[in-house]
Amino acid sequence: MKMPIPDAGVIDRRLAIAEALRGIVPADNVIVDEDARRAYETDALTAYRTMPLVVVLPETVEQVAAVLKYCHANGIKVVPRGAGTSLSGGALPLADGVLLAMAKFNRVLDVDYPNRCARVQPGVTNLAITKAVEGDGFYYAPDPSSQIACTIGGNVAENSGGVHCLKYGLTTNNVLGVELVTIDGEIVRLGGKHLDSEAYDLLGLIVGSEGLLGVVTEVTVRLLPKPETARALLIGFPSSEAGGDCVAKTIAAGIIPGGMEMMDKPAIIAAEDFVHADYPMDCEALLIVELDGPEAEVDHLIDRVGDIAKACGATSMRQSSSDEERALFWAGRKAAFPAVGRLSPDYLCMDGTIPRNRLPEVLTRMTEMSNRYGLRVANVFHAGDGNLHPLIMYDANNPGELERAENFGADILKLCVEVGGVLTGEHGVGVEKRDLMPEMFTEEDLKQQQRVKCVFDPDALLNPGKVFPQLHRCAELGRMHIHKGQIPFPDLPRF
């Protein structure tokens, strides 16, 4: 992984830059000390580490604006960071870049039930939003597995998903507005408590832009009333084909479950060893189907899903009889990553999305690759929406094994694209999938995306080295070569 070559001149100015930042934020909020900076050297993609130039923790939007204005004026790169849980290296620091940590923006500002929304600061964790409103019967729907730690600001940057997004959508479908500071220090508001945009949907563009377009300093999220009840089915299948068939037939019957998760045999074994959820061990694929909503609806639908599962050859089926039991069904799935982590010194978590009906073929080819690379793989799968998380196990202490695991991962993602899917469903491109972008996009596609980057950040100071495999200068991207001449299509119908 090649990152932009650090600017030695900027690194030499470390102390002067820190001093200038101390003029903007309280002195204690600027971290220069090497040991203290080390806490920020990586995010959840721990294979990559870089010590940041300086860490700065602003406390107000004005301080954020002043920091950005200063960096902009002095040509200093900026990497925004929430809780540092990105799985794609979105918050990987730069040796010549200021790390802008948003941890002090940790307050819920306003809960507005009549308008079913809350205004929160970006450093509030995903789960803390739900905690703040659940006593009143509400919740915030997107629930990435890291929700206890990840921040809503990070969720906005990555357009995070979770196990409930088939029914309730991703972050982009659940955010009503943001306050954003641009690299030149301008504070703008996109959206609010009302719906839709007055012009281009800039809010929709900012969500999922991986910290490359601006720094979000406030988020207005949509709140939903908690469903009356939720019940889950734990269903074992003799093959992933049978499990996939059950998912397709459930949806074809008009049923959109709140959650629908599948695990393959290696993942089942790992999870069961770790949390003892009493998963059936005699199946090749395990499906958790959660139905939520009014009592009468859940009663009605859970039997229908059960019938569909039986018709698809289910070998075992259990229905949760209490919230505790339902939580236990989920415990194994939610702990699948650390459970796999116990089987192997290191693992890589991939994140492709595929058209759901291509799953059996993708799993078969993944097994072939696993044999070829000599590395084990376990699969957890957001079965409803086709988002696949293969966990590739490796040992970084064995020379060359990380590289082999990365190549294996890249092959999996190329396969996802080949069958009509995409490189990343919810973890983001970051540095991890940056160099695979040409698998999915033409050069012109990527140039147009970079032109959009230039709209916000013409000097490429915000989070450079992420998302785009090749950086172009904005002036070069803006140029257009036009040949004057005859209308080149005499046969074109005109009327």
Add this chain to the structure above:
Amino acid sequence: MTDTYRPDTEDHLVDLIAWANSERKPLAVHGAKTKHRLGRPMSGRTGLDLTAFAGVSLYEPEELVLAAGPATPLAEIEALLRENRQQLAFDPPDLSGLLGAPNSGTIGGVIACNLSGSRRIKDGAARDHFLGFDAVSGRAQKVKSGGRVMKNVTGYDLSKVLCGSYGTLAAMTAMTVKVLPAPEKTRTVLVFGLDPSQAVAALASGLNGPFEVSGAAWIPQSIADRSDTDHIRQAGGSVTALRIEGFGPSVEYRCAKLRDLLSPLGETEELHSHNSANFWKSIRDVEPFRSDDRVVWKISVAPTDAPTILSALSHLKAVEAYLDWAGGLIWLAVDAPRQGAHEPVRDAVNTVGGHATLIRAGDTLRNTISVFHPQPAPLAAITKRLKDSFDPNGVLNPGRMSEGV
């Protein structure tokens, strides 16, 4: 007499837009031309007719995805989905009655204008169901974004930007949308005689309970009196309406509970499937303002701000307004052919936050005042730069949204 070009391949479209760049020839982009009265007028421009890019190319009901050319008639897609008991959950409105167009237009038109119906409060807007596109940008370059899967964060979400861009950035040639199961059954709970504040509170209490309300509207007595639906016409007062959809047993259960909740507020009634469908179609398609020639505004605010707006504008001439989206959407008609009452409307919205879009007005008025809500300078600058990034020479619908955009 202006020319219209109808490219029939993506390569022809590239050539045409390249030519428009070389000749600095602005093009008016259209499909079925049912929405040319939305946005600022484009008359007198060379036409870019996209009707060759039509037809459903992929529909996999169990994958909840449909791909089609942008010029595919909406009616064709809706009929196909109905056969499979599915629907476009964002509930695209048919504004043909309001705008004097012959039919409901195309899927491309609905997406390009980000038009969503009453179900928007529960299932999201057109933009939330638009998964990906192939297009040719104003730079005469093929560009795509998104895909056919619903969970995708690969690169910037340019689908969001194109949705609601009124053809000012790129001319689409293919698109994918998410589709969802259609409800088995629909009921509507009515509460009679509430004023706007009471109505907004009632709608909020319905939406805030576990009833999965998929439509939340209020109409004043003057509109109720003209309704085709007996229960509504005979109400003798305003009507507050909440829609419940889904599986049979669930709908009955939720309806009963919702009526229990709302009955202390006033007399309640229930519409069954047929009447519900008619009522919500009239709300979605702005039928109450169809048969007159008043200026029509679409106002988006926080739901609880709706009563403030209604009262601030109640002095306008022949003004009439009703609420959808639990109050978050105000449809307002006013007799103001010369100025469109744009100053009082925009002032009222600016005091609470939100936006007002001029939906129906003559060409002159749409040329004179801002059709879309004016943005603060820093945002307007971003909007202009975004336009330039796709279409630096302004050949695709220039000025359709605002000066230079």
